Structure formats: structure tokens, C-alpha cells
Amino acid sequence: xxxxxxxxxxxxxxxxxxxxxxxxxxxxxxxxxxxxxxxxxxxxxxxxxxxxxxxxxxxxxxxxxxxxxxxxxxxxxxxxxxxxxxxxxxxxxxxxxxxxxxxxxxxxxxxxxxxxxxxxxxxxxxxxxxxxxxxxxxxxxxxxxxxxxxxxxxxxxxxxxxxxxxxxxxxxxxxxxxxxxxxxxxxxxxxxxxxxxxxxxxxxxxxxxxxxxxxxxxxxxxxxxxxxxxxxxxxxxxxxxxxxxxxxxxxxxxxxxxxxxxxxxxxxxxxxxxxxxxxxxxxxxxxxxxxxxxxxxxxxxxxxxxxxxxxxxxxxxxxxxxxxxxxxxxxxxxxxxxxxxxxxxxx
Amino acid sequence: xxxxxxxxxxxxxxxxxxxxxxxxxxxxxxxxxxxxxxxxxxxxxxxxxxxxxxxxxxxxxxxxxxxxxxxxxxxxxxxxxxxxxxxxxxxxxxxxxxxxxxxxxxxxxxxxxxxxxxxxxxxxxxxxxxxxxxxxxxxxxxxxxxxxxxxxxxxxxxxxxxxxxxxxxxxxxxxxxxxxxxxxxxxxxxxxxxxxxxxxxxxxxxxxxxxxx
Numbered sequence: 001x002x003x004x005x006x007x008x009x010x011x012x013x014x015x016x017x018x019x020x021x022x023x024x025x026x027x028x029x030x031x032x033x034x035x036x037x038x039x040x041x042x043x044x045x046x047x048x049x050x051x052x053x054x055x056x057x058x059x060x061x062x063x064x065x066x067x068x069x070x071x072x073x074x075x076x077x078x079x080x081x082x083x084x085x086x087x088x089x090x091x092x093x094x095x096x097x098x099x100x101x102x103x104x105x106x107x108x109x110x111x112x113x114x115x116x117x118x119x120x121x122x123x124x125x126x127x128x129x130x131x132x133x134x135x136x137x138x139x140x141x142x143x144x145x146x147x148x149x150x151x152x153x154x155x156x157x158x159x160x161x162x163x164x165x166x167x168x169x170x171x172x173x174x175x176x177x178x179x180x181x182x183x184x185x186x187x188x189x190x191x192x193x194x195x196x197x198x199x200x201x202x203x204x205x206x207x208x209x210x211x212x213x214x215x216x217x218x219x220x221x222x223x224x225x226x227x228x229x230x231x232x233x234x235x236x237x238x239x240x241x242x243x244x245x246x247x248x249x250x251x252x253x254x255x256x257x258x259x260x261x262x263x264x265x266x267x268x269x270x271x272x273x274x275x276x277x278x279x280x281x282x283x284x285x286x287x288x289x290x291x292x293x294x295x296x297x298x299x300x301x302x303x304x305x306x307x308x309x310x311x312x313x314x315x316x317x318x319x320x321x322x323x324x325x326x327x328x329x330x331x332x333x334x335x336x337x338x339x340x341x342x343x344x345x346x347x
Numbered sequence: 348x349x350x351x352x353x354x355x356x357x358x359x360x361x362x363x364x365x366x367x368x369x370x371x372x373x374x375x376x377x378x379x380x381x382x383x384x385x386x387x388x389x390x391x392x393x394x395x396x397x398x399x400x401x402x403x404x405x406x407x408x409x410x411x412x413x414x415x416x417x418x419x420x421x422x423x424x425x426x427x428x429x430x431x432x433x434x435x436x437x438x439x440x441x442x443x444x445x446x447x448x449x450x451x452x453x454x455x456x457x458x459x460x461x462x463x464x465x466x467x468x469x470x471x472x473x474x475x476x477x478x479x480x481x482x483x484x485x486x487x488x489x490x491x492x493x494x495x496x497x498x499x500x501x502x503x504x505x506x507x508x509x510x511x512x513x514x515x516x517x518x519x520x521x522x523x524x525x526x527x528x529x530x531x532x533x534x535x536x537x538x539x540x541x542x543x544x545x546x547x548x549x550x551x552x553x554x555x556x557x558x559x560x
Contacts, residue, residue: 125416128475135471165515169507176460176506180468298481334485 063256075261083265084149087272094276098283109290110308116326118300119317127299129187133234136180141275143170143177148268175249182242189235195222196231201312222313230281234274241270300329353518353525361525368532369540376541388555395554396547403546417476424469428502430454430462437511463506470499494535501527 045053046067054065063069122130146154147170155163202225205211205218210226218224223231244267247255255263285292291305303323306314317323330336406414432438436453443450454462474495477483504520511517530536538545553560 124476124480127479128416128472131475131479132468132471135475165513168510168513169516172509173503173506176463176509177467179464183468297479299479332481334481 062254066257069257071258071261075265078265079268080151083268083272084152087268088149088153090272090276091279094279098279102283102288105288107290108288110302110304112304114291114302115304116329117303117323118326118329119303119306119314119323120299121295121301121306122299123191124299126191127296129184129191130296133181133184133188136177136184137274137278139177140174140181141271141278143174144268144271145275146170147174178242178245178249181238182246185235185238185242192231196228198228202228217308217311219312220310221316222310224310230277233277237270237274241267241274244270298333300324300332350514350518353522357525358521361528365528365531369537372532372537373540373544376544384552384555386556389557390554392551392555395558396551399550399553399560400543400546416472420469420472420476422469423465424473427462427464427466427469428498431459431466431502431505434462435459463502466502467499467506470495470502474499488535490534493530497523497527497530498536 047070054063055067057064146166150163150167150170154166158166199221201219201221205220205225206229208214208218210224211218244263247253247263248260248267251260285296289309291302292309294305295301303314303317306317324332406418411418434451434454436456436459439450439453453459474492477487477491477495501520501523504516504523508516508520527536
């Protein structure tokens with residue numbers, strides 16, 4: 001807002017205020033000094049301290065009658081102090097927890113080792129949906145964290161010049177890739193939803209924390225309750241993040257500053273939650289659980305892995321004759337079965 | 348120094364390699380020695396060529412269900428890339444001011460963004476399909492991966508430079524384009540220029556023999 005507009009608004013507001021409120025208020029201070037603050041009421045009104053009110057402006061547009069958005073300060077303070085601080089703490093805490101878990105439990109192996117016999121767990125389309133979402137999410141997470149934490153973390157490391165380039169690139173990349181997250185989320189929703197419906201036994205798994213409480217293993221089907229919860233976290237929080245992101249990236253649809261601020265806060269908290277949980281997901285899928293990554297890479301998992309982690313599904317596969325031999329699996333992967341089986345046996 | 352190099356000599360060098368390389372490849376293909384076809388023509392080779400050029404835009408019915416995702420991703424990527432390459436406002440201005448001397452109406456900003464998103468999504472899915480499907484993975488060469496990654500980098504640096512506020516980001520995009528242009532004639536990217544002649548050649552051969560394929 002330029003100085004002419006400000007002066008015009010002040011000029012318009014002054015007589016209205018003096019007419020509405022009568023003579024200027026007298027301030028009496030304890031030491032007996034009194035002062036007549038001519039502008040106090042005006043500036044209280046301008047600053048919107050009591051209540052958000054709208055003035056009159058020749059400029060036509062959303063919020064154009066509001067001279068100063070009082071919520072803007074609250075939002076900026078919340079973003080720069082709480083969001084960045086608590087976001088960093090949550091992220092660091094999750095990395096710490098994962099590291100601690102690795103130190104205590106190590107890599108979770110399969111009792112008795114792998115059988116070599118394989119069973120198909122994911123189709124090509126399911127894996128493409130998963131990895132598309134993963135690539136887009138990682139890109140958005142990195143660029144989003146640069147935008148959120150870049151000022152306190154990256155400027156001291158690289159200086160303002162480099163950070164301005166990095167932030168500009170991140171902003172453009174983040175805005176362009178954002179809608180792709182929604183598309184890949186929908187791909188994920190439709191390709192996995194049928195396997196993520198609550199079924200009998202899921203509550204037991206949850207109450208016993210997947211076998212951590214009580215004796216032994218808890219029987220599960222295709223996905224256990226932990227995986228189902230993660231799936232619905234991704235879908236539901238992901239939808240909130242995607243939709244709030246669309247509100248932010250399309251400011252020309254009539255949404256005011258307050259909606260934009262709320263969208264930003266919702267977007268950031270949701271995205272931080274997804275990033276923090278995804279650290280655990282990546283750890284369990286990649287490092288923590290032996291044989292799990294194979295499923296997302298090739299679509300097949302070892303039959304022993306299926307029995308160990310998803311026993312009811314493993315039994316179903318065996319009953320339906322879906323388990324294939326190591327030779328057949330090698331052939332499907334376009335490898336020489338004899339060489340592959342010999343290599344596996346030599347390990 | 349780097350700015351001068353990227354905007355000057357390297358740009359002209361990459362453009363020269365691209366133009367000469369593409370021309371050389373096309374001339375080599377056109378004038379490659381072929382056996383004279385002595386068979387009696389059963390049908391028109393021209394109509395066969397035309398038919399094949401267009402019919403190959405749609406897959407055979409038997410294949411559609413198996414390659415649905417490549418089909419959608421392929422069209423998303425190629426149409427998106429074409430739109431953003433030739434109808435993005437910064438590209439139209441660049442071509443007008445630096446190469447052609449004339450311009451045309453660019454896409455509105457929102458359409459350009461959608462085209463870019465379609466291209467990115469298509470390319471990511473196509474590359475994932477190449478990596479995840481065992482047969483596609485086996486028949487893929489190093490060149491296929493370099494082409495995909497290089498094209499992705501060109502698009503990504505272009506996306507980073509969208510704001511047109513940083514010389515560094517503009518140079519990064521231009522440098523990646525120059526690498527892409529230099530690599531173009533020696534890679535699978537040549538299919539940009541060869542896919543229609545290739546279809547036409549096969550179609551003409553089929554047409555002459557009366558093969559309906």
C-alpha cells in the first residue's frame with residue numbers, strides 16, 4: 001500500500017471516528033499528568049486491535065478495505081517461532097528414535113532365513129503409484145523444508161546469496177510439483193484402498209502393538225494394522241496438505257488473508273507430520289525389516305517373509321498355489337535361473 | 348566469465364552440434380543402401396505409409412490393457428513437453444529474440460504450468476515403469492536412462508528458473524539445455540525426428556506387400 005492510499009484512508013477515517021466517538025479521550029496517568037491523545041483511537045482502529053473491521057477503499061478486491069491485517073503478525077510470529085522450532089524438534093526427535101530403535105533392535109530378520117520361494121505382493125501399477133508418490137513427496141519435503149527452515153539453518157551455512165537462489169528455486173519447484181502430489185495420492189488411494197479396510201484381528205494387533213506386548217506374534221493378513229494406519233495417515237493428512245496447498249498456490253480465487261494464513265498453518269503442520277512419520281516408514285521399509293524392500297522393488301517377497309510378517313496372507317497364497325520357486329522367480333526377473341539359484345545357495 | 352561462456356560460445360557450439368548432428372543422422376538414414384524391392388506391388392506403398400504413420404498413435408486392442416499406464420504417461424509427457432517447449436512464454440520470447448526473429452501467441456501461464464506438470468508426471472511414471480518392469484528394465488540401455496535423467500534435469504532447472512529472478516538459475520537451465528542439445532543427435536532422443544520416417548518406411552513396406560498391420 002503506498003503512502004497516498006494510507007493518507008487517504010486516514011483522512012477518511014478521522015472525521016468518522018471523531019463523529020462516532022465524540023471528543024478525543026482524556027488519558028489520566030497516575031502521576032497526575034493528563035494527555036489528550038488525538039490519534040489514539042484512530043490508530044487503535046487502524047491497527048484493528050479491538051476487532052477486525054473493514055474500511056472503505058477505491059481498490060476493489062478481497063480484504064482491500066482492511067488497512068492492517070492484525071492476524072498477519074500472529075501468523076508470522078507463529079511461523080517463525082513455533083512452527084520452525086517445534087518442526088525441527090519433531091524431525092530431530094524422529095531421527096533420534098529411529099537411530100535408537102536400530103541400535104536396540106537392529107535389522108529385523110526372518111527366523112530360519114529366506115526360503116527362496118517367492119510370492120507376488122504388489123502389481124506393477126501399485127509399485128509405480130507408490131514410487132511416484134515417494135519421488136514427488138521427497139521433492140516436496142526437501143523444497144518445503146528449505147522454505148520453512150532455510151532462514152535459520154541455511155543462511156549461516158551458505159550465506160544470503162546462495163540461500164536466495166535456493167529459496168527461489170524451491171518455491172517454484174514446490175508450487176509446480178504440489179498438484180502432482182494430489183494426483184499421485186489419488187493413484188495411491190485407488191490402487192491400495194481395498195487392502196486397507198479394517199478387518200477382524202486388526203484391533204488385537206494394535207492393542208498388542210504388533211506383538212511387542214504379550215506372547216509372540218500377532219496374526220495378520222495382507223497389511224497389519226500399523227501399515228493400515230500409516231496408509232490412512234498418508235491419504236487423509238495428504239489430502240489436507242494437498243488441498244491447503246492448492247488454496248495457497250491459487251490466491252486469485254477470492255480467498256482472503258485469514259484463509260491463506262490458516263491454510264499455510266494447516267499445510268505446514270500436516271506436511272511436517274507426514275515428513276516425520278515418513279522417516280520411520282522409510283527406515284522400516286528400507287533398513288529395519290529384512291526383505292521388505294524387495295517387495296516394492298520387484299513386486300515379489302520371499303514366502304518366509306510373508307509367513308513371518310503376514311501369516312494369514314502367506315497361508316492364503318500357499319493354499320491358492322501362488323508361491324513360485326526360486327527358478328521361476330529368476331526367470332520372471334529375466335535372470336539366468338541356474339546362476340541365480342546357485343548364487344543364492346552360496347550366500 | 349561462466350555467464351559469458353554459457354550465453355555465448357557454449358550456446359553456439361551446442362546449437363551447431365545439434366543441427367549438424369541431427370542432419371548427419373537423417374542423411375545417413377535416408378541414403379543408407381537398401382536392396383531394391385523386386386516384388387510385385389500388391390497395394391499402394393504410399394497409402395500403407397500414411398496409414399501406419401497415423402495408426403501407430405493408438406495401440407492395438409490386444410495391447411491396450413497391458414500398456415495402459417505407458418500409453419497415458421507417454422501422451423502426458425510428450426504433449427506436455429511439446430506445449431512447454433514451443434508455447435511457454437519465456438521460450439517463445441527466447442526463440443523470437445535469439446533464433447527466429449518472429450514469435451507466436453504463447454500459452455497463458457496457467458496452461459503452461461499444467462503442461463509442465465503433465466510432462467513431469469508422465470516422465471516420472473515412464474521412467475519408473477522402465478525401472479520396475481523386468482522386461483523393460485532388461486531391454487533398457489544406459490542411453491535410455493541418461494536421456495530420461497537429462498530431460499528431467501532440463502525440465503527441473505526450467506521449473507526452478509520460472510520466476511526469472513535469478514541469473515544463476517537461468518544459467519543453470521541454459522547450461523542443462525546445452526548439454527541436452529549436444530547429447531541429442533547421439534542418443535535415443537533422435538526418435539523426435541525419426542519416428543515418422545520410421546513408421547512411414549515400415550508402412551510402405553507393408554503396404555507394397557498388402558500386409559494389413
